[in-house]
Amino acid sequence: MTSTTSAAPVHDPERLAAIASRRRRNTTVSTVSTVVVLGILTLLIVTSPGWPAVRESFFNAEYARDVLPDILKGLRLTVIMFATAEPVILVVGLLLAVVRGLTAPIFTPLRILSIAYADVVRGIPTILLILMFGFGIPALNLQGLPDSPLFWAWFALVVSYSAYVAEVLRAGLESVHPSQRAAARALGLNQYQSLRYVVVPQAVRRVTPPLLNDFIALQKDTALVAIIGAGIEMTRAAQIYAFDAFNYTPFVVAACFYILLTVPLSRWADWMAERQRRRSQAGGGAL
Amino acid sequence: MTSSEARPALRLEKVHKAYGDNAVLRGVSLDIDEHEVVALIGSSGCGKSTLLRCLDLLEPIDAGAIWFEGEDISWPGYDVNAARRKIGIVFQSFNLFPHRSVIDNITLAPRKVLGLGGDEAEARASDLLTRFGLADKAADYPDRLSGGQQQRVAIVRALAMQPKIMLFDEITSALDPELVGEVLNVIRDLKQAGLTMVLATHEMTFAREVATRVAFLDGGEVAELGPPEQVLSDPQQERTRQFLRRVTEARRI
Numbered sequence: 406m407t408s409t410t411s412a413a414p415v416h417d418p419e420r421l422a423a424i425a426s427r428r429r430r431n432t433t434v435s436t437v438s439t440v441v442v443l444g445i446l447t448l449l450i451v452t453s454p455g456w457p458a459v460r461e462s463f464f465n466a467e468y469a470r471d472v473l474p475d476i477l478k479g480l481r482l483t484v485i486m487f488a489t490a491e492p493v494i495l496v497v498g499l500l501l502a503v504v505r506g507l508t509a510p511i512f513t514p515l516r517i518l519s520i521a522y523a524d525v526v527r528g529i530p531t532i533l534l535i536l537m538f539g540f541g542i543p544a545l546n547l548q549g550l551p552d553s554p555l556f557w558a559w560f561a562l563v564v565s566y567s568a569y570v571a572e573v574l575r576a577g578l579e580s581v582h583p584s585q586r587a588a589a590r591a592l593g594l595n596q597y598q599s600l601r602y603v604v605v606p607q608a609v610r611r612v613t614p615p616l617l618n619d620f621i622a623l624q625k626d627t628a629l630v631a632i633i634g635a636g637i638e639m640t641r642a643a644q645i646y647a648f649d650a651f652n653y654t655p656f657v658v659a660a661c662f663y664i665l666l667t668v669p670l671s672r673w674a675d676w677m678a679e680r681q682r683r684r685s686q687a688g689g690g691a692l
Numbered sequence: 693m694t695s696s697e698a699r700p701a702l703r704l705e706k707v708h709k710a711y712g713d714n715a716v717l718r719g720v721s722l723d724i725d726e727h728e729v730v731a732l733i734g735s736s737g738c739g740k741s742t743l744l745r746c747l748d749l750l751e752p753i754d755a756g757a758i759w760f761e762g763e764d765i766s767w768p769g770y771d772v773n774a775a776r777r778k779i780g781i782v783f784q785s786f787n788l789f790p791h792r793s794v795i796d797n798i799t800l801a802p803r804k805v806l807g808l809g810g811d812e813a814e815a816r817a818s819d820l821l822t823r824f825g826l827a828d829k830a831a832d833y834p835d836r837l838s839g840g841q842q843q844r845v846a847i848v849r850a851l852a853m854q855p856k857i858m859l860f861d862e863i864t865s866a867l868d869p870e871l872v873g874e875v876l877n878v879i880r881d882l883k884q885a886g887l888t889m890v891l892a893t894h895e896m897t898f899a900r901e902v903a904t905r906v907a908f909l910d911g912g913e914v915a916e917l918g919p920p921e922q923v924l925s926d927p928q929q930e931r932t933r934q935f936l937r938r939v940t941e942a943r944r945i
Contacts, residue, residue, distance in 0.1 A: 584783065584785060584787045585787060585789065587750055587783075587787065588783065588787035588788075588789070589789075590750065590772075590776065591748055591750060591776055591780075591781045591783075591850075592776070592780075592800070592801035592805065592849070592850070592853060593773050593776040593777040593801055593805040593853060594773075594800070594801060594804060594805055595773050598804050598805070602800055602804065603789055603800075606791050607789075607790065607791050610791060
């Protein structure tokens with residue numbers, strides 16, 4: 406610290422000019438290199454011997470236009486499945502995570518169940534869960550339960566993702582320092598209130614980026630429901646057309662829509678992670 | 693405990709507490725009268741913090757009793773939330789809730805535990821914030837405040853429950869030296885108001901000024917107890933003398 410008292414910042418014009426020039430040069434370099442790399446890749450693909458055939462069966466614009474309406478119909482079911490599964494998964498996942506952290510002896514059976522649930526469900530590939538639930542439960546002919554394979558396929562997604570989300574949330578709950586709970590209990594809040602108002606809000610904030618990651622995965626895994634052929638969601642719609650005409654353009658169209666669905670969520674996840682980082686480093690200085 | 697008159701506000705009866713094989717408290721007995729300020733002194737690890745945590749029932753004790761309002765609150769199965777409503781504690785590391793603003797930190801327990809309405813809880817919080825010079829910080833988040841301000845907010849948060857007794861666990865130990873004063877002023881203010889307090893502290897000068905009695909903890913028991921001028925200036929026990937000598941030597945360095 407010098408003893409100067411003047412608060413006005415001092416700038417050297419030549420230094421500023423040098424910084425601006427560096428910045429211009431960096432922009433030029435990144436633009437040129439991107440164009441060159443993409444150009445070479447395109448050239449490689451387009452000049453390959455099989456390109457005309459591939460273009461015909463994967464990028465057929467006319468066929469794409471034909472299948473578009475039905476793919477869009479499938480998109481609707483995909484979004485409905487995803488949007489209804491997500492809140493249920495969050496609630497079930499949080500319950501599982503909280504139960505696993507309970508120490509009172511009366512909760513021991515619940516805690517064991519929660520651990521077993523995470524172990525078993527995460528051990529089974531989601532596609533097998535969908536097959537088992539989608540075909541198995543309707544076949545039981547149980548009274549009072551929905552008998553639609555589509556519903557049970559959706560249910561299988563909820564079962565599968567709840568286990569993953571529970572583990573993410575548990576990590577979040579454990580990352581909240583015990584002194585926070587002690588402070589809450591010391592104020593007279595009971596165990597439930599401490600969780601509800603102090604521990605869970607902090608835990609959820611901390612694991613938001615990995616949670617969003619799981620939801621991006623869920624959005625795509627709704628495609629697995631196609632395997633039981635129940636509802637016509639997007640992948641199933643594309644499948645029908647593709648196998649009908651031996652042209653795979655519908656898959657490419659569906660893929661584009663999946664990307665349109667997940668990219669905003671990915672950017673949002675990045676933005677949340679960045680904000681978190683900036684917040685936790687608040688006052689930590691530059692860089 | 694039958695007689696209600698002249699009953700101490702808080703009575704510790706041969707309190708024992710061990711962590712595994714490490715016996716931290718070995719029969720601590722202490723009566724704290726109403727409006728009294730008892731300072732707990734002693735070297736690091738002597739059990740000051742453990743004692744306070746036991747008093748707030750954050751740690752179960754192994755033997756003995758803690759009498760408060762005619763009941764042994766340490767007995768297994770006692771409604772700990774009921775006791776904590778009347779006993780406030782402030783920690784060395786503030787432990788404010790980082791996801792809640794200052795005012796929301798303070799109103800949480802009065803609303804959820806005492807069942808106060810939002811307006812009433814906020815009025816109570818605002819009064820306290822004003823009293824301790826924090827009125828302009830109500831909307832801020834804890835991370836934006838200095839250590840001294842955070843600790844004052846933590847004190848206000850405990851006071852908002854209108855406790856009968858306040859426990860302070862080395863509340864200035866995590867602060868920069870220049871911020872210690874503002875927090876100690878709060879304690880002076882509370883003493884003026886007649887609040888019963890137990891404070892674990894390393895600040896001997898402050899203990900001398902504010903305490904009605906000083907308890908020197910050593911080897912898991914109260915080694916010496918008396919008015920500050922006696923315990924701090926003319927200790928009867930050799931180990932108290934040794935401790936005070938070590939403290940003054942450390943100061944000089």
